[in-house]
Amino acid sequence: MFAVIYIPDFFLQAQLRDPHDTKPTALVKTAKKSNDSKARIMALNQAARDLQVETGMTAAQGQARCGELRILHPSEEAEAEAQRILLELSVSCSRDFEETGLGICTLDLMGTRCGDEWELGWKLVEELAKTSSLRAQIGFAETPDLALMVAQQADPVRSIAGESDDEFLQQLPIEALNPPPDITMVLTLWGIHTIGDFLALPQGDVAERLGPDALDLWERVSGKKSRLLRLVRPPEDFSQTVDFDHEVDTLEPLLFMMRRVLETICARLAAAWLTAGEIRLALHFARGGGYERAFRVPDPTTEVELLFRMLHAHLEDFEAKAPIITVRLEALPARGAKRQFHLFEPGLRDPNRFAETLARLEGLLGSERVGIPEMLDCHRPDAFRMRPFQEAITDQKSNAPKPEKSFRLGLPLRRFRPPIFANVAVSSTDQRPIQISSVRVKGAIADCRGPWAISGDWWAKESRWSRKEWDVEMAGGGLYRLACEGKDEWKVEGIYG
């Protein structure tokens, strides 16, 4: 016997988990078909249905029917979370189950002691409602496909296992079969509205007229054919969470606990012939909030000492905002590194050591300040991003623009890093700088060239910029590059020669 847990309007339910929320709501999605770029409603709640909003309408049509209609868009995160809950529930019932689709799990109950299917069905429905506010429908039947059809029609539990299912099937709408669109179109033209109508067609004629796909449907729905489940094996859990009895405000007890947790996780990994490819650390603070950090292990390993040193190095300079009450460690499993270096390609002698050093640096400087600087493709001088080293190791390709080749040989510019802030007096007639006052450069300006004006990102309120640059010759000697950003923010950026 098979059971199907079916969550109707899954994409919507994944986001609408508040049972008291009765505002009419629709979820819209843009079809990937080239001839229909409009976002169409793909799921609705009952309140919206009551107001005659229908799936397949555009958002505007839906709002025409119901001015108050709330429009949601698919959320991958919410869907993944809801699916995770569904899988967890499935695995608690049967080891042999299939993740049939988003919001659909098919369970093979053969060999399980599930007892009465009605009882089991209600239990599953209630558990989902209680723990996650997801509304489920459960169907039981002798084949997976029939069980799915039963689930789609259940209210909320229905079983046709061991019964004569003719009457039930007769009444099911043909859509319950989810036939391919071209077959649906022909069946609609034929006036075939129910599975009963469909089954009433001679099998040979169905095959002759609609092809093998339709025949397959016909055989599956008539119970003449059952398919095998594509079984899901849940991933092993390589994480552990420790809640401290007392608030921890020093490093030592935290490290002590973390070493023990690492030992456990590494033992589990080793038992599964796996290694740790990444360690994720999560700390929860007593006053709310927390800290999360992922450590990529360049050379995946189960060596506790090495992993521990990586965490230790990072936490040495870490300052928690509040005492810690919970620590959680999770290892993302990986197979052992398999990498063949090219003949002249130098490899890191000890990638994990390198990672450990990076972790220490990030702890000291902040993660946004460690990596490989990469120029951005824009006119803004020195605009760059930091590409993580780990990314650089695993992915040698970069989309960053190559530095422009300059053919013009002039005086070299030695940049001040960071630039020196300066007060600059400008001429009232032409706004040229005439006097500089800064820690390094002071005095009157004898001559200047410029301004070189550049600006960009004018469309983005938060990042628009503009600057003017001048090359100045000081009366006392020395050629400098001067830049003014914003209204009056002057900097000496470098010295020529």
Added chain:
Amino acid sequence: MADFIELHARSAFSFLRGADHPEAIVREAARHKMQAMALTDRDGVYGSARAHFAAKELKKEHGKDFRALIGAEVTLAGEAVVPILVKSRTGYQNLCQLLTRGKLRGLSETEAQENPLLNPRKDGRVTLAEVEEFADGLISLTGDEDGAILKALQRGDTDSAEKSLLQQIHVFGKENVVVEIHRHHLRGEEWINRHLIDLGDTHGLMVICSNRVESANRQGRFIADAFTSLRNRVNLDTAGKLLARNAETYLKSPAQMTALFADRPEVVENTLRVADRLEFTLENLGYEFPKFAAPAGHDEASFLREEAYRGAIKRYGEITPKIRKQLDHELGLISKLEFCGYFLIVQDIVKMAWDRDILVQGRGSAANSAVCYCLGITAVDAIGQKLLFERFLSEGRKTWPDIDLDLPSGNRREAVIQSVFQKYAPRGAAMTANVITYRGRSAMREMGKVLDIPEEILGRFSDTWGSSAINDTDELHQRMLEAGIAEQHPRLPALVHLYQSVYSLPRHLGQHSGGMIITDKQLDTVVPLENATMENRRVVQWDKDDCQDLGIIKVDLLGLGMMAALQDCVELCRERGRPIDLAQIGKDDDPATYDMLCAADTIGVFQVESRAQMATLPRLRPRKFYDLAIEVAIIRPGPIVGGMVHPYLNRRSGKEKIDYIDDAFKPALERTLGVPLFQEQVLQMAMIAADFSGSEAEELRRAISFHRSEERMAKVMSKLRAAMDQKGVPAGTQDQITGSIESFALYGFPESHAISFALLAYASAWMKVHRAAEFYVALLNNQPMGFYSRATLVKDAKAHDIRVRPVDISVSEVHCTIEADQIIRLGLNQVKGLNSQTASRIVAERKTNDFISLEDFLQRTRPSRDARRVLAKIGALNVLDDIKHRRNALWKIEKPLLEPDDLFTWKSRSELAKKDAAEENSPLPEMIPFERLQADYDGMGLTTGPHPMAYAREYLQHETKMWRASDLALGEPDQLVEIGGLVICRQRPGSAKGHVFVSLEDETGVANAFVPAETFAKYRLVITREQFLIIRGRLQIKDNVTSIYALHAEQLPWKNAQFQTQSHDFH
């Protein structure tokens, strides 16, 4: 006097390479006190005409002498761009020919592969050899970073730069190459400038400065960047270094340029020297209308006279002294104004149509001319209708006469157009362009795209607001919020700004629907030509208004669906042995025809079938032809139902006193009861009240008919007021005059147009009354046209006792046909998804032998799978012996069709019949009537059976109290009623102040609702989106016109009713 002239500037007519209208750039240049400016659009002189007129306006209004110089940036093979300036007319002609050469050739396969962002048919490149061929009279600049010289210098390759310069010198000659330097405040440009100056000095070339302008002011950078992104198909975030580094490429004043080049004053002064050498402006275009080749022994004038008199005998039978006098008068003036050739050439085009049995009718002011009537150009008897020839041509009026020719739309019009192309081949004829500008929908979609706003939000904005012009920033802001952009969206201000800036800028060049220009010389010496999107068509780079303003004569060859329908009608009548002569039926005022018009039974009738016209007809009650001309002209839907009945109607019914504002206007306004209805009357009023000269009246005429600019209208009106002030016209009278002229501008119509259209309106109404079967068949065969869908036309036919028989493969022809006086048969052309080849094959095979079975039909006609399904679905196969009903056919056609083989081919027909009879019947149930209805709409968009509302009423009988459309006339005024039906028309005329008109069709007729603006705002989405509506409101019955003043709208609660219908919305 300023000492700098900008010689390198692009306008938005460089399409995605310039950010402002040419007029704006010219006005800004004049504001900076420049005496001239050169517009150098990319690969064309698209904006030059507009720049030229802007310069003329400056002269006219401010007395400023400003020369709009001509040039273009020409793209060479290899993508290097050379800016070229025009010295002389020869130079202009050469530039036009050079551009035409590249444009007509299009891109080579390699070029197209290398430049996937270009349009291979429309973008063209020219070779250096071609430039050399056409270099005479031209000056070239060294160009910007798109040019070969700067590109080389930017690489530091000074040798290549010099080599490119030497090539340029070789092509244009040393004295015609000018080195151009820029200062855009960019680091590194000085190094390039030094090298350019050195190159100039080495080769003895003049050096000038320019700002390589892209916009009139600094703000233009935003649009320029947005256009750069669009051109490269990226958004602003990912455009990176494709974008401008700063906002310096705007039109700078001479003072700014002098300051920028203070160290090299000579490069500023040199701009004047170069400008002095550019003698050519569009003032000296050199266009000539072709001469007509008169037969031996004739000149143009004598031949025109002979043709006119020959035609007069045909038209009138006998030439009375009155006719002779009029013809002599007209011919004298035409000859004096040297327009004889023009009339003969237009007649020649008319003859081309006649030779191909194509109906043709001239309209426009030509309808005032007896000569045009006699030449067969128009069908309006100007003498009989007492039309004044002076409204068409007068001695004071110097512009060319305007003759538009209406032709049957579709293939027949194309045949005439192609004949004209052939006659003036290879480069003597082209269509005028149609400049497509950014409007609500395109502005939002494209600016939203460059700002990376989600498609969905843009779609929602376009769906709800796309068609309306939103000028007010706050309103636009609000509309964007309603479309789903968050109030705090960081890009909202940029989107609002870009939307407003791009609105009305040219987006691309299309083809005008019918404007053709011809010359017997080479047209490509007048204006560059390029390929149109349509095969075998070429367009010029200017639109029809620009052409007209430059004195280029265009003949409009317009396609009218009704002409095609009328021609078909005439042919059908002839075939059926009851021929009609279109020229004759208009001569007698037929009471039955007017009865039908008075009853507003005008679905399908030309010009008077719209919702507003139908509301006016019972009030105006036309009884003679001129009444119908007034009816055509009096298109004021807003005030009529909005409670403000048109003053003409009030005066006609005696509810309002006739008032001429001033007795002096009586001669002009008498025929329309003191209300100016026609353009000619408005001009006469201006001439009387303000002593407007012929040319000033012409200016007013153009302002009224010019949709392009409100500014133009305002200017003429202030001129009119000033003239009236001078004449001492009292302020109150002035207000009345200007008020009536301004309101006229919203709905005005020239009398001659109205009469020409009224002829067609009368002819189509007459056909509907006296040749109903032919009329409906012709209409159905020429869809889409007119106001109503085919479903509504079929329903109307049935209401007129015409039996409409369904498509049937055993009798239906390709087109709809008449089976008997009151019976028509739908043709295979009504079937969606059945292509014309299959339809023709079905008819041809049937004529060989009847189809004896489904297999016989399928084997012989081989329709596609979709075609088979649609034919079965609509019941067209039911006639076959082995088909019992539609589902039976749908079952059988799905059986795979065997390829015909030897076995089959020799199988006898009786054997086939026997075999098919033995075939089992399908297990499918017969369609119920409602399913048949849906299948009809799916397959044809219409049904010959009951209207969907008949089913809906049955289904909803306990839920609603909907009135039937036919019962509304029985109600009491102001009674609260509820109507429901299929929406066939939604209208929001510009003159109706936001009020909307909705027509709902049910099984008894059409019910009309007036939706006030505030009710529309409340139910906007329901009204615009729902296919079936229920409208509740107050019944209004006035002057036999029934409508509902809507108070509430909702969707018809009829689930599962989805029909493939079309409504006529917001046109």
